[in-house]
Structures are given as structure tokens and as C-alpha cells.
Amino acid sequence: MRLTAILPFSILLASCASTASTESFNVDQALEYCNTQVHRSLAALGADSTDYTMMPRNIQGTDSAWACRKASPDEWCSGFWPGILWYDFESSRDEIVREEAERYTEALEYLSQRPAFDHDLGFLMFCSYGNAYRLTGCPKFRDIILASADTLATLFNPKVGTILSWPRNVEMLGGHNTIMDNMINLEMLFWASKNGGDKRLYDIALKHAETTMEYHFRPDGTCYHVAVYDPESGKFIKGMTHQGYSDSSTWARGQAWAVYGYTMVFRETQDRRFLDLACKVTDAYLKRLPEDYVPYWDFDDPAIPDAPRDASAAGVVASALLELQAYVTPEKRDEYRDAAVKMLASLSSDEYRSGDKRHSFLDHSTGHKPAGSEIDAAIVYADYYYIEALLRLKKLETNSAVLANL
Numbered sequence: 001m002r003l004t005a006i007l008p009f010s011i012l013l014a015s016c017a018s019t020a021s022t023e024s025f026n027v028d029q030a031l032e033y034c035n036t037q038v039h040r041s042l043a044a045l046g047a048d049s050t051d052y053t054m055m056p057r058n059i060q061g062t063d064s065a066w067a068c069r070k071a072s073p074d075e076w077c078s079g080f081w082p083g084i085l086w087y088d089f090e091s092s093r094d095e096i097v098r099e100e101a102e103r104y105t106e107a108l109e110y111l112s113q114r115p116a117f118d119h120d121l122g123f124l125m126f127c128s129y130g131n132a133y134r135l136t137g138c139p140k141f142r143d144i145i146l147a148s149a150d151t152l153a154t155l156f157n158p159k160v161g162t163i164l165s166w167p168r169n170v171e172m173l174g175g176h177n178t179i180m181d182n183m184i185n186l187e188m189l190f191w192a193s194k195n196g197g198d199k200r201l202y203d204i205a206l207k208h209a210e211t212t213m214e215y216h217f218r219p220d221g222t223c224y225h226v227a228v229y230d231p232e233s234g235k236f237i238k239g240m241t242h243q244g245y246s247d248s249s250t251w252a253r254g255q256a257w258a259v260y261g262y263t264m265v266f267r268e269t270q271d272r273r274f275l276d277l278a279c280k281v282t283d284a285y286l287k288r289l290p291e292d293y294v295p296y297w298d299f300d301d302p303a304i305p306d307a308p309r310d311a312s313a314a315g316v317v318a319s320a321l322l323e324l325q326a327y328v329t330p331e332k333r334d335e336y337r338d339a340a341v342k343m344l345a346s347l348s349s350d351e352y353r354s355g356d357k358r359h360s361f362l363d364h365s366t367g368h369k370p371a372g373s374e375i376d377a378a379i380v381y382a383d384y385y386y387i388e389a390l391l392r393l394k395k396l397e398t399n400s401a402v403l404a405n406l
């Protein structure tokens with residue numbers, strides 16, 4: 001969520017030589033568009049008086065309004081809508097949006113007082129309360145994040161050296177399972193360790209990142225979705241997929257989580273090994289993109305070019321690259337910035353924007369294709385990482401000294 005350092009930046013749209021349409025992309029207009037869509041969503045959600053425990057999840061088929069799900073430990077997307085509202089408030093300073101952000105965020109408080117259901121507690125609590133605390137400094141929000149970080153840490157298995165991502169799937173997957181998505185949730189542990197929480201949380205996050213670096217990647221820099229370990233000996237058993245095309249394929253959002261996750265881990269540790277890996281997994285991702293810089297849902301689906309896209313992966317990677325570019329050589333910096341801008345330009349085009357048709361920001365994400373779920377849909381986390389990326393780009397354009405203080 002946070003960026004710590006930036007370099008002077010001007011976006012050279014003219015140098016973007018791809019079919020991604022950058023000419024019409026304007027970050028201020030894109031953020032205004034997000035604010036318009038947020039108000040359309042809030043109006044629809046409040047039409048029968050708002051139930052703040054019902055969180056937007058997706059918009060499918062010909063629907064225009066969000067299908068909502070009850071905020072709960074097993075509804076992993078519940079923190080994204082409050083997070084979107086906080087980001088929109090940060091951009092627009094719209095007080096109505098801030099009040100709604102606070103109400104939706106507070107609907108999640110009870111999750112900080114329960115045992116961990118799975119690793120998604122990080123997505124749930126850090127996208128919501130993390131942004132809430134970053135923008136308000138309210139101590140109550142910090143305390144809720146600290147409690148959540150302690151809870152997430154209970155899933156760490158020191159014999160393996162990672163967090164157990166899905167306790168419910170140990171039998172089905174054949175052991176202690178860790179998924180690449182789990183990398184994102186280390187951010188809450190790093191944050192807690194330096195904001196009044198237990199210092200051990202840093203060690204857990206570091207060990208998880210090291211173990212994942214060792215076992216979760218193929219020699220070419222692509223990753224498995226799931227790594228399975230023996231919970232007693234800690235031995236790596238196998239790499240496999242859950243949401244991708246096959247065990248040997250590269251699921252686009254899994255690779256996106258790796259790009260974002262290792263960029264964040266480098267920021268938090270300043271350990272060069274993680275920067276090298278972040279660049280390697282990024283380069284593996286970039287070289288497999290289609291011309292408009294929005295990936296097919298899995299890079300190895302044989303149905304390509306007739307396979308669905310995943311706009312959410314593009315949003316995650318665009319946001320990550322706008323951070324990663326600050327840590328690399330000038331040559332790499334230009335490459336990563338240009339790629340991020342191309343991704344955001346494509347996502348902001350009529351091809352991917354929901355526009356008047358739906359209340360979401362973006363169409364064309366894919367949730368869980370093997371399960372037949374959320375295919376070519378608007379999905380709330382795509383919007384979360386899109387607006388996060390737009391804000392990062394805006395801050396780079398205006399060259400603000402500190403991008404965020406979380």
C-alpha cells in the first residue's frame with residue numbers, strides 16, 4: 001500500500017510505442033471518473049438504506065449494480081470496498097465518501113477479535129483499516145490492525161517457515177499450503193512490527209518471504225499458485241495450481257501478486273535478494289503480455305487469443321511497478337514506468353472501463369476460471385488496485401516528497 005521514495009518523474013506518453021492507447025489517458029480525469037463511479041455505487045447501495053455489512057464483490061453479465069456479500073472471515077474481498085472509498089477520499093477530499101469509508105470499515109472490526117480463518121485476514125484488515133489509519137491517524141484503527149496482525153501470525157508454521165494460507169484445504173491439497181497471494185498479507189505484519197506491535201512479526205514476514213522465494217518459483221521467474229509442504233518436517237512437497245490453468249502454467253494474478261509482494265518486501269527489508277527477485281518475476285510477466293498490456297487470465301491457456309483477460313492482474317502490476325521503478329537502475333526505471341502507464345492507459349480506455357454500463361471502475365477481470373466463477377466480470381479488487389495505481393501515478397506526476405505515510 002505504501003511508497004517511501006520517489007524520483008523526479010515526467011510521463012513521456014509519446015514514447016509509449018504499443019497499441020495501448022496512451023494519448024487519451026489523463027490521470028486526473030481517471031480519478032474523477034472513479035469518484036463518479038463511487039457516487040453511483042453509493043447511491044445504489046443506499047437506495048433501501050445502507051447495510052454497511054454488505055460489501056460490493058462483483059458485477060456480472062448484464063447487471064449494472066454491485067452484487068454484494070456479507071462481510072465475514074471467509075469473504076476475502078470484504079476489505080476492498082472500504083479501501084476504495086479511502087483512496088477515493090484521498091484523491092477527491094469528498095467528505096461524503098470519507099463518512100461512508102468509515103462506516104464500511106467499522107463493519108469489519110469484529111474480524112480483529114476472532115481466530116484467523118485464513119491468510120486473507122491481511123487483505124480484509126489492511127486494505128480497510130490500513131488506509132483508514134494512514135489517512136486519519138486515529139489510534140483505534142491502529143489497535144485493530146495490531147490485533148489483526150497478531151491473529152494472522154498464529155497461522156505461521158516455524159517448521160515450514162510460512163503462513164498456512166488455507167487451513168481448510170490441508171487435506172485436499174496434501175499438506176501445509178501457501179499461496180502466492182499470501183505475499184500481500186505480509187505487509188500488515190511488517191507494518192505492525194514497526195507501529196507498536198511485536199517485533200517477531202517482522203521475523204515471520206521475512207521468513208515467509210525467504211521460504212516462498214526458495215520454493216515457489218520456477219527457473220524462468222514464473223511462479224506456482226500453491227506450494228505444499230510437509231507440516232512436520234517442513235519439506236517442500238510440490239508446486240501446483242488452484243485458480244490457474246494447470247500446475248505448470250502461469251496464472252496471471254498469481255504472478256501479479258508475486259510482483260507486488262516482492263516489491264513490498266524489498267521496501268520493508270532493503271534486502272537486495274528480494275529486489276532481484278521482484279525484477280525477475282516482473283520481467284517474466286512483462287515479456288508475456290499481449291499488445292494492450294492487460295494479461296489473459298492465465299498466460300498458458302491454449303485458448304488464447306480467445307481466452308478471457310484479467311484486468312485485476314493489470315491493476316495489481318501497474319501499482320507495483322510504480323513503486324518498483326523507484327528502486328532500480330535508470331534504464332529499468334524507464335521501462336517499468338512506461339509499462340505501468342501503458343497498463344493504466346489500457347485500463348482507462350473504453351475497452352476496459354465500465355463507464356455508464358456499470359457502477360464499477362473496470363470490466364474484464366477473471367476470478368476463478370477453473371471453478372467457473374467470476375469470468376470476464378467486474379470484480380472489486382480490480383478497482384482497488386486500479387485506483388491505488390492512479391494515486392501512485394498522480395503522486396509521481398506531482399513529485400510529492402512522501403507518497404504515503406503508512
Ligand code: GLY
Nearest residue numbers: 181243253367368
Ligand atoms: N486471493 C485470491 C485471488 O487472487 O483470487
